[in-house]
Amino acid sequence: MPARQRGVGLPAAIFVITLMASIAVAINLLVSQNAETFEEELRLTRAFYAAESGAGFAMNALFPPDEFPQYDTNAICPDNAGSPRIYEFAAEGLTQCSAEVTCELDTTIDSLNYYTITSTGICGDVSRTVQVRTTFAE
Structure with a gap:
């Protein structure tokens, strides 16, 4: 009797195992690519905010806040002292x-100085650049 039995159980089991293994590999690749994309997007966002902070430091040099009259107005603007100025961040x-x-x-037009502040935020291997254009009367 065993000689006459011809089942498809073994080939079907091998096919199902191969199919499931292929699906598992595809899901693993998709998840790892998603994690890499998320990490890069996070670094790009952090780099953008670092660039924004650097531009804010330069704007504070041009327009010191009223609550801080002793602010270093020559931090970078208007005399471009120590340009390019590099700020390292320790904030969370x-x-x-x-x-x-x-x-x-x-340029200077009618005693108004026109400045371009360029701030490049760098986090790891990614960077973002922010430019701010403003006027300043000395």
Whole structure:
């Protein structure tokens, strides 16, 4: 009797196991790519906020806050002192990030100076750049 039995059980089991293994490999690749994309997006967001912070430091040099009259107004603008200025951040969320800030005088018209502040935030291997254009009367 065993000689006459011809089942499809073994080939079907091998096919199902192969199919399930292929699906598991595909899901694993998808999850790992998603994790890498999320990490890069997180670094890009942190780099953007580092660039924003650097531009804010330069804007505070041009327009010191009223509550801080002793603010270092020559931090980078208007004299572009020590350009490019590099700020290293220690605040939570921006650790291991930095901002490289330059402030350039574009032109002077009717005693108004027009500046371009360029701030590049760097977090790991990614960077984002923010530019701010403003006027300043000396």
